[in-house]
Structure formats: structure tokens, C-alpha cells
Amino acid sequence: MARPSEFDRNEAIDRSIKVFARHGFEAASTSDLIESMGIGRQSLYGAFGDKRGLFLEALHRYSDGSLQQMGEALATGTAVDAIEAALLVGLGSSRDIETGCLGVGSIIEFSRQDEDINALNDQAGEAVIAAFAERVRAGINAGEFDPDLDPDAVGRMLLALRSGLKVTARGGAKEAELRTTARLAMRGLARVGAS
Amino acid sequence: MARPSEFDRNEAIDRSIKVFARHGFEAASTSDLIESMGIGRQSLYGAFGDKRGLFLEALHRYSDGSLQQMGEALATGTAVDAIEAALLVGLGSSRDIETGCLGVGSIIEFSRQDEDINALNDQAGEAVIAAFAERVRAGINAGEFDPDLDPDAVGRMLLALRSGLKVTARGGAKEAELRTTARLAMRGLARVGAS
């Protein structure tokens, strides 16, 4: 048809994710974005419409990647170890204290005020809850977890816990503390009656 | 000495807390603030120096109030009920979905970039952890909690959990879900051996 884009769309979005994760939506200036993305201003507006359009794509892509990372973590080892790994994956903590979470960040920044962001976060949240719940069911079937547990409720708890861990990590907590916190909150999942 | 202020300082700060909690620091404009606080622009700068100075006072006052609320909740009933109440107090959830938490909000917005905010949040966090830990110790002594628990580590877990509950509440969760989440995460505190 016509002249093709000179930049890779997904790579540009990935770079924008870093900027948004660091500064949030409002405080991420378009000048910061185009510089970090390595594209021109008009390219940003041509490809994504406006700053909000870019953010929606960034949030979507970030949530997808995050869910995939957690899915991989959930697929290994015992139920407790897998869930612990899924809780901690991608938290960054000491390595890159600047990196935040686009999901938590957008919830704090927008609350429930933006319908499109609501939809993205609701969908991503449900997917995470479902992934946790499935692993909890497997843990119950394997005899590791208490059969009285409601897997969906536990899934919601684990999502909330992960949000809290992200806040704690961004607040500067060490990885060992995050791990201890995760373990303590999961303490009640283990089968009590024993065999 | 000279002309006295026409406004009550604490009341003005309380009103600014609402604005900051709703919009965050950066997105709260000074025009919004002076309108909500019911004072003139120069009064704001005269009394608080600048927007950041006002925010620091607001964060300090907010943390104090929050800690006091939690302390009152912790002083009643059984250990589990008291901690549950302390976890849920002031979350707002359905009643006022717009209201956010200045502590979590500032951690997400500033990460570790502002020394004064670091100090305020660190101090407030330690105080909350200590309050939780003390209640956990009492619960252990009362035979309600597992004596093997590390009260300080549990305190850190409960603070992280409360942060996660705040994110979840701001994301639109119902109060019943928050309560279930709190209960599930506390499930591992109960004494296991039984008597």
C-alpha cells in the first residue's frame, strides 16, 4: 500500500511499558515516551491515536505477559512452591526498584473512573484468579491443600496478596521479606488433618 | 503578633487529604486543593510552603489517623476478630470508591524517590507492623495463635495484606470479598495442635 513503519510495534509498546510502570500514566510525558520508544511524536499519534490509546495497549500487553509468567511458575513443583513462585515472579524488588506494576498502578491512579481500564483490569484479574484457583484445586486433589478450601476465594486472596506484595516491593522491601510474607499468608492452605 | 489565620489548619489538611487520596499527588492541582480546602492560593503557600509541603503534612496526618483507627480495632475481641477488623478498617470499598489510601498511593507514585516520603512511609509502616505484632503476641499468649509464629514477620505480612486489600478495594471489590480474603490469609495463624 504505502510506506511501512520503521519501528516494531510490540517493541515500542514494551518500551512504553517501562516508562508507564515507572511514572504512572499522568506523569509519563509524551516526550519521555517518544524518547524511550525511539520513535517520533507523529509516529506515536499515528500508531496509537493518543497517549491513552498507547497506555491501553501497554496495559493489555503487560497483563498478558504477567499472566504468562505466572502460568509458567504455577506449572512447576508442589502446589505451595508453585504458588509462592507465581506470587513473587516479576516483582523486581531490589534489582530494579523503579519498575512498578502497570495493573496495580492503573488501579490506584484511575480507581474505577475509566471504563476501558476497568475492563482490562477486571479481565486480567479474573484470569489470574482462575489460574490460582486451578492450581489450588490440583493441590487439593494432590492432598497438599485442605479440601474445605474454596478455590475461587483462595484465588481472590492470592491476587490481593500479590497486589500487596507489589506495593511492598515498590516500597523497598527485600526479597526475603516478600518470600516470608508469601509463605505466611499461604500457611492456612495446607491440609490440617494430616493422614 | 499579627493577623491570625482565618482557617483551621488541621481541618484544611483533612480536606486536602481527600483530594490527594482521590487523585494522587501529581494529579491533584493546586486549584482543586485551595477550592476544596476553602482557602486562598497565597494562604496555601504561606501556610505550607508549597504543594509538596502540604502533601507531607497530609500524609503524616493521614498515617497517624489510620494507625489510631487500627489501634482501636486491635483493642477489641479475639485476636482473629481484632486483626480482621484492623485489616478492614477505613477501606471504604463500596461506600466511597473514590477514596484511596495516601500511604499506598504515595508508595506507588513515588516509589523510593523522595526521601521525606520514604521516611514518613517507613515510620508509619513500622508502627503498623509493631501494632500487629503486639496483637499477635497477645494472641499467642492467649492460646489462639500458633506459638511457632514470628510476630514481627506476621506483622509484615499483615501490613502487606492490608496494602493488597486497599488495592483490591480501590479496584471495586465488595466488602464481603475483602473480608473473605482477610480471613483466608489469616487462616494459618490459628493454633494447629489444638488441645
Next chain:
DNA sequence: TCCATTATTGATTGATCAGTCCACAATCTC
């Protein structure tokens, strides 16, 4: 009563922001 001091008010300033305009470059179809 007068003066020093501080609060208040409204206009203003310089900077920064998201988004647009316009000229130009690169690609495809024919």
C-alpha cells in the same frame, strides 16, 4: 493611635503539557 507583622486576594508568569499542522520521505500499484 500608630506601626510592625502576618494573612488574604486576584492578577500574573514562565514552564510544561498533550495534541496538531505541515512539509517531506518512503513504499506500493499500475
Next chain:
DNA sequence: GAGATTGTGGACTGATCAATCAATAATGGA
């Protein structure tokens, strides 16, 4: 290779922002 189409780059615009200034009002001390 000509023309239609689309991407790119830099200058630009109107709005909004935090913060300041200058003038006025209100208080306490002498």
C-alpha cells in the same frame, strides 16, 4: 517511473500547571 498513500520529523498551539507578586486587610504591641 508516475501517482496515490502512508510514515516521519520539527515547529507550533492552546491549555494548564505550580509558584510569585503587588496591593490590601486585620491583628498585637507600644
